[in-house]
Structures are given as structure tokens and as C-alpha cells.
Amino acid sequence: MSPVVQFWLLIIVLAVGTWSMRSWPIILHGRVPHPPWLERVLRHVPVAALTALVVPGALYLHERSTYSFAPARTIAAVIALVVAWRTKNTLATLAVGMAALWVAQWALGALG
Amino acid sequence: MRHSVRMSKTRYSFITGAKGVAPILIGVAPFGLVAGAAIRHAGFGLAESTGMSVIVFAGASQIAATTLFGSGAPLWVALCTALIINARMFIYSVSIAPVLAEAPAWARPILGYMLVDQNYAATMTDGRDHDDVDIVWYYVGGGVALWVVWQICSVAGALLGPFIPMSWGLDFAVPLVFLAMLAPAMKDKTAVGVAVVTGVAAAVLVPLLPLQSGLIVAILGGMGFGAWIDRPKAGESR
Numbered sequence A: 001m002s003p004v005v006q007f008w009l010l011i012i013v014l015a016v017g018t019w020s021m022r023s024w025p026i027i028l029h030g031r032v033p034h035p036p037w038l039e040r041v042l043r044h045v046p047v048a049a050l051t052a053l054v055v056p057g058a059l060y061l062h063e064r065s066t067y068s069f070a071p072a073r074t075i076a077a078v079i080a081l082v083v084a085w086r087t088k089n090t091l092a093t094l095a096v097g098m099a100a101l102w103v104a105q106w107a108l109g110a111l112g
Numbered sequence B: 001m002r003h004s005v006r007m008s009k010t011r012y013s014f015i016t017g018a019k020g021v022a023p024i025l026i027g028v029a030p031f032g033l034v035a036g037a038a039i040r041h042a043g044f045g046l047a048e049s050t051g052m053s054v055i056v057f058a059g060a061s062q063i064a065a066t067t068l069f070g071s072g073a074p075l076w077v078a079l080c081t082a083l084i085i086n087a088r089m090f091i092y093s094v095s096i097a098p099v100l101a102e103a104p105a106w107a108r109p110i111l112g113y114m115l116v117d118q119n120y121a122a123t124m125t126d127g128r129d130h131d132d133v134d135i136v137w138y139y140v141g142g143g144v145a146l147w148v149v150w151q152i153c154s155v156a157g158a159l160l161g162p163f164i165p166m167s168w169g170l171d172f173a174v175p176l177v178f179l180a181m182l183a184p185a186m187k188d189k190t191a192v193g194v195a196v197v198t199g200v201a202a203a204v205l206v207p208l209l210p211l212q213s214g215l216i217v218a219i220l221g222g223m224g225f226g227a228w229i230d231r232p233k234a235g236e237s238r
Helices: A004-028 A037-043 A045-059 A071-087 A092-112 B007-041 B044-053 B059-070 B075-086 B086-095 B105-115 B117-129 B135-163 B170-185 B190-208 B210-229
Strands: A060-063 A065-069
Touching: A004 B044, A004 B059, A004 B086, A004 B105, A004 B210, A037 A045, A037 B086, A037 B210, A045 A060, A045 A071, A045 B086, A045 B117, A045 B170, A045 B190, A045 B210, A060 B007, A065 B190, A071 A092, A071 B170, A092 B007, A092 B044, A092 B059, B007 B059, B007 B117, B044 B135, B059 B170, B059 B190, B075 B086, B086 B117, B086 B210, B117 B135, B117 B170, B135 B190, B190 B210
Parallel strands: none
Antiparallel strands: A060 A065
């Protein structure tokens, strides 16, 4: 198989696998039983998922599948956390967080 | 703004959903550019870039599969890595299914296709906090906005990827927006506890475990912790 054919095969199998994982629970909802313990577990998915998506991005720089500690990102994330908590405003959090990242990158660069 | 006589509830819900993900689009854009640029770097072109973005539509797995395949990894390794990265979407799907229960059977496969981190997060937090929207249309509005931006940016990335300055750190917008969604979702002590457990697990495990599987382990750990706190106590009726 040529690389192009292989890559299209990769695309198609990945698409089918991904679609299956994200669709079947939505499609089958109401047709399979929903035990009470499942409700208890699922209640916490949004907070757990959001935290798992925030923390690595706030601590590390992820390049070419290696993670390196990024202090400027961590400082900016802590400042953004305070803004998010106090204002509950997405745009304010985004603006302050990005500005804090640039200032922290510049300051850490100027120091070191 | 509430929906008024001038705007149908469907339209209002769709627009509110699109607005719900709007701040995230700033972070999705550079991500799409990276996905497009990765395709070029792996030696493929616009057809592969567009094909992948349209039929897979799952950013992190697209970048991982492309980069691995492009660096000479066997097909099955690239495929398994990408599928493990997407396994969290199964958890999202189980979790969001009751929220989308009003959707008719024919629409559900399409709703599944639209399920990505950003749309899940916005619907489960901001969407459910709006008591005046049709939540299915809110979800569709967010999904369509993300889909359009993703396609445009991955094409742009395939065309001009090598010229994007990565030093701006625009990818940082993604965790920032999730952070902004997380703050109002922490409504009680259990939620804070779940966030702390998941956060520590993610900080330790994500760089440690292969194939980004640390993300899934951290989410499962946080869910398990929350369920354990909420367990029915002895002598208490459920």
C-alpha cells in the first residue's frame, strides 16, 4: 500500500471508531436501563473533564509529544483562575489570562 | 437577551449555543492551523487535510495520528493512539445523552458527530444554566460554529501552516476558556473535591502515561471520587 492509501485508511477507520464512541450512547439513550449509580458517577463528568483539560495546559508546554514545565503558563493560569472565580466571565478570563501569559513570558525572559 | 416574539425559540437557542462557544473559537483557530500544518509536514495535501477534518472532526486525535504516521510509526500505532485520545468522548456521550434526550432518533447520529470537548463543556455548563433555551438547538448551534471554524482553519493551516508564529501562545486560549467554564460549575464542596482530585491526577499522569491516556485516567478518578462522596450512607434511603 502506498502511504497515501494507508493514510486514507487511517482517516476512515479513525472516523468510524471515533463516531461510534461519541454517538452510540446518545443514540441508545432511553432504550437501555439507567441504574442510579450511573447517575451518581455521571454527575461529576463535566467538572472532572474540564479540570483534566485545564491542568496539563496550565502547567506544561506540549510539543512533539513531550511535556515541559512552563512557569509563565502556570502564573497566567493562577491569575486567570482568580478572574474566572470572581467575575464568572469567559471573555474577561480569556483577556486577562492571555495578557498575563505575555507579560509573564516577557518578565521571565528578561530575568533569565 | 431572552427570546422574544421577534425570534423563534429554535433560532434563539442556536444563536445562544454559538455564542456559548464563541470565546473558545479563539483557541480552536490556532489548533486547526496546527492540524492543517501537520498534514503538510507529513507529506500530504489539501485533500487529506480536508478529508480528515471533515470525516474525523476531532482535533487532538487528528494531530496525533498525522504526526505519528508522518514520523514513520506503523499504521496501527497511529490509529490506536488517536482512538485512545478520543475515548474520553465516550464518557461525554454517556453523560450528555440524558440532556439531549428530546432529540429524534434520526438526528442522534449527527449530534454524536458534533460531540467535541468544547461543545460538551459549553452545553453542560452555560447551556444548562440558561433556562430559556431548547438545549438540543443550543448544542447544535455550538457544534455548527465549532465545525465551520475548524474546517476553515485546518484548510488555512494546510495552506500557510509554516508561517504561523507559535510564540504568541494562542493555544493557551483553550485551557483558559475551559477554566472560565469550570469556575461557575464548582457549585458545592463535592465539585471542588472532584476538581482537586482530577487536577492532581492530571498533573502527574498526563506527562507520565503514554498516548495521552493520563487524561482518561484522571477523568475516571475524579468521577469515581465524586461518586464515592455521594454514596448512599447507611440508613439513608436513596
